[in-house]
Amino acid sequence: MSDTAKPWTQPMPDAQFKLMRDILAAPSPVGLEGAMTYGVLKPYFESFAPSDWHLHQFKGNAGVVLDTHPGRDDMFKLMIIGHADKIRMQVRSIGEDGKVWINTDSFLPGVLIGHEVTLFSEDPNAPGHYRSIEGGTVEALGAIHFSDPAQRDGSKGIKKEQIYLDLQIHGENKKQQVLNLGVRPGDSIIFNRPIRSGFSPNTFYGAYLDNGLGCFVTAEVARLIAEAGGTEKVRVMFAIASYEEIGRFGSRVLAGELKPDALIGVDVNHDYVAAPGIGDKRMQPLEMGKGFTLSVGSIASEQLNRIIASAAKEQDIPMQRDIVGVDTGTDGMAGVLASIDSAATSMGFPIRNMHTISETGNTHDVLAAIHALHHTIKTLDTLPNPKQAFLDNHPRLDQASPLTHQGSAKPENDDEKSA
Template identity: 55%
Template sequence: MLARSSRRVGATALRCGARGLATGSEGERPWAKALDEETFGRLRTLLAAPSPVGLEGAMTQGVLEPRLREIIPSAWKVHKFRSQAAMVVDTDPKASDDKLTVMVVGHADKIRMQVKKIANDGKVFIDSDSHLALTLLGRDVAIFSEDAETPGEYRVIRGGTVEALGAIHFAEANIRTGQRGIKAEQLYVELGIHGKNKKKQVTEGLGLRPGDSIIMEKPIRRGVGCNTFTGAYLDNGLGCWVAAEACEQMAQDPAFAETLEKVRVLFAFATHEEIGRFGSRVLAQTFKPDVLIAVDVNHDYVAAPGIASKQMPDLAMGEGPTLSVGSITSAHLNATIQRAARRADIPLQIDVVGRDTGTDAMAGVLASVDAASTSIGIPIRNMHTVSETGCTDDLVAATHLFVETVRELGRQEADGVAFAHPNLTDAKEITSIPAHLFDDEDADGEDSKSDN
């Protein structure tokens, strides 16, 4: 996800471990608390599901479907599909065409590696896909191998690690000094194969063959920083977690029934995002939602090392979810989300995404569907590595942000407010800067800091 600038709206950004009272009857802000063990366990289970691109059923059908079927009302429906392991939970499958339909999309697929070639010495050379080669070295992986004798059945081989150099003693001088990195074609999985017939041990003994999927093995754990967690594949089990938690909130809150009379909600768990957002565009074409909101990870640019000169936006983990502006995002929908954030005192960071959101928010336009779209992001660190790091404050805030956005859309429907597009000829001209800004001391010392 590429972004260029940001600003914050709504609540003052919450610091880790903070407490505060929300407006109205919300009570304590739930995103200011650590997740309890049961909820964190649900998150860990979801992110641990082996769901590489094209094989997402472990997350959608293995984890999400059983849980959501237990909590949704009988009138709701779970949709499944012939072409992919996607799943959609539908609050009103018999809705009329004129009922406002809102789709929230998280993607269940994980970026994968694949077996590319099995060498005579038993090395399993791999395609690293979207991974940066040097971040994979020494990582524990699981290989999911389709049984050639029984197509459609899979075995898993654990205990292998990704390697490229063998012992560091064999590395060339420019690699040892850091002048040159690791090339993707050097990567292989070390399985400890030895003795005779090494290749046959792998191909016939283990049944591995080109195309088998490989994923990293590192379940999430709580981090050292307050309310943080770290592990592999936050991208994008987090979007699915937000959609599932929002589904549970709406299903179990009797007060939300009035909103659902006006708004049909589709909780979509998509596939194939990491290779081109192919799954979500099928869902958009199938259901033709009026509103489409993707929930995906975003970057913590403030903490990212070595990028100060690139003038990236001030997005930060722990300071609330992000809202995309630019690309195909709807100004009216974004304004609605910002109003919802202000009404519920939810922290929100504004992000700029240029030509492409980089998320499933593009699904509507890619499927030629007239859907007002945008993207909500969870800022994380170390994206596409084994040590992705996030803050549960942002995760919970994003869940409540979507719920409150649907509530706000329900109010608009009740008031007969149509989706409108801003007319910039009505913009109010600003001719001066408020005088107090010249006189106030800069408490943060921003004027003394250099962005370079």
Template identity: 60%
Template structure:
């Protein structure tokens, strides 16, 4: 699915087969706590279709994360963990009311962005306990109609409270609560937006739900696909599909604590600040969709890694943009710090619009640039020290000293 000629892959339209695989990754039903649909259902079979037989797979008891290990048991090699997270923000069933309304929790969504959108509900099949089923054709609602709104809501001065959001299942007649319960719905059942990605109006763009962060898992897979053909001998790569990022980076923290990588690279979405409406006063760095992937710089980021990644991107004319992340990267790049593990860490991203909505949008060129930028970084690590590869001493002695400025 990736081009054999990587020189200008980020400048060309993404091939249809690659785009469809990306769509399958993003479309997999993997709400927080149920990530196996993406990790085991889509990513694992894809890895198994191309990875060498010498590679290993790490699985975990407490989460559905996966790590594809290029050199299992080779603790002598510097290990580089590249992480994308499979979990999606979701809604949840809170209460089933007597009139058939299903009140829901909106989680990390802004309530007003949910109204009117189609969703899928996942619940146990009452006729087959332990088996899950999908209920489609539902919508998220709040007021019912503008006719029932307050003057403040009509003028825009008053918003929609999270407690006002409910699931419309179109029940009618008597015993509507029993009708809903007969479907199998129970408190805590996850709900996901139902919008598969599509190509956008402008060239090389696309939009839909859950770019955050199926894109990271997709990019991890594509990096592995390229490098599996090359067989890097001097660096151990841990291609990681993590979980529970949206609620605190818990999945990647557990995985990092278990495998203790020397280098940690997080791949996640970022914001197109230049196009974001009404944030001019915040003086954000004007990242732009279509101008390349982003490299974060901040308190926890290794400047050694930033310089190495910039170097290979400049050499290959791969477009990138610098961003700042202050004291917290806001991504799985924090996992080593949170796990108390000594890893050099960095975060890369792709500027998207409308994050945490049903219409997130991005540019395929940014995504492909990040894939090839990180691929070149791993090749660089493999070639260091006269072809012997990067060492832990390189990391320990590579800290930037401003007293030498």
């Protein structure tokens, strides 16, 4: 296959980048994911899904699942999961001076200062109706002139309790001005920072790559499968989950409801090579631009990993091994957490600056994940009996072959930095 025929070696087409941007831009803080699932992804699924596919919806959350063979529990069921929920800030209290004190959730306080945000406020007089407030910024000290020497030289940080939203309130009755807007404790606040193309080729940056990217990948794999005519033996369930950022609660509901035989969580990963202060900790050298990542360890199924890795190798799709401990940290854990017998693993793409306003990724890695998943599904669909294959082919270390010293000569195409 020539490089020109490999999408993961080419710039992402403009239309596809726009779709990715639209998914990532959807305001979907934890518990309010409908803007992404119903506002962007549901219409996109409906634009290409065959008439016999079905979109599952749920009562307790705004997750959705696009199902290629609804009701066919006799088939081998594969679930691919991205999560739509974004970490967010929340209104904690309102001060007499008009400051809106906020909780920082999973953000480091120092990365928030000075950034523009949008506050989403439920109308107290019309429950269920939300209004948005733009133009505010997140602050803590106000000015360097008001900080103590330790904060000025960096030896003392900013505490989460110091963070507030500044709506530029002034004049009389400052607190009442905020109350008159209907702003209340619990209202959600998210960054106002859509992604943009980066300076370096094939890069992009902005807020909330975690984890609109997993949703984008899941949706694009669904489109490729639809365009290829679907599957015969594998029932694929393209899932967009909720509540991942607070404990993977949404995905375990989806797994519990639909009981997949195999499950792949798709989520962002870390670029350890570029991470400040990490190099001396001897982390695996995952790096942006070197391909998708595949989790090894934890609950990751070696059988499922073997199929993914073989499909990627056959298509010359670059892959990096991600070493995980007791928990993948992703929706790849959904089957275990839901007490479902499901072969599972986690795939991703290294990004920089996770949980900041400037998360940074590489479109080649994202495209590599899309096409690796596409070819994995095609491979599974060629197995004579996928269910039986997973029952009978667990790795046997007692059958491992002896390995002797292999000398010091390097392979011709050795890459010392390969993961």
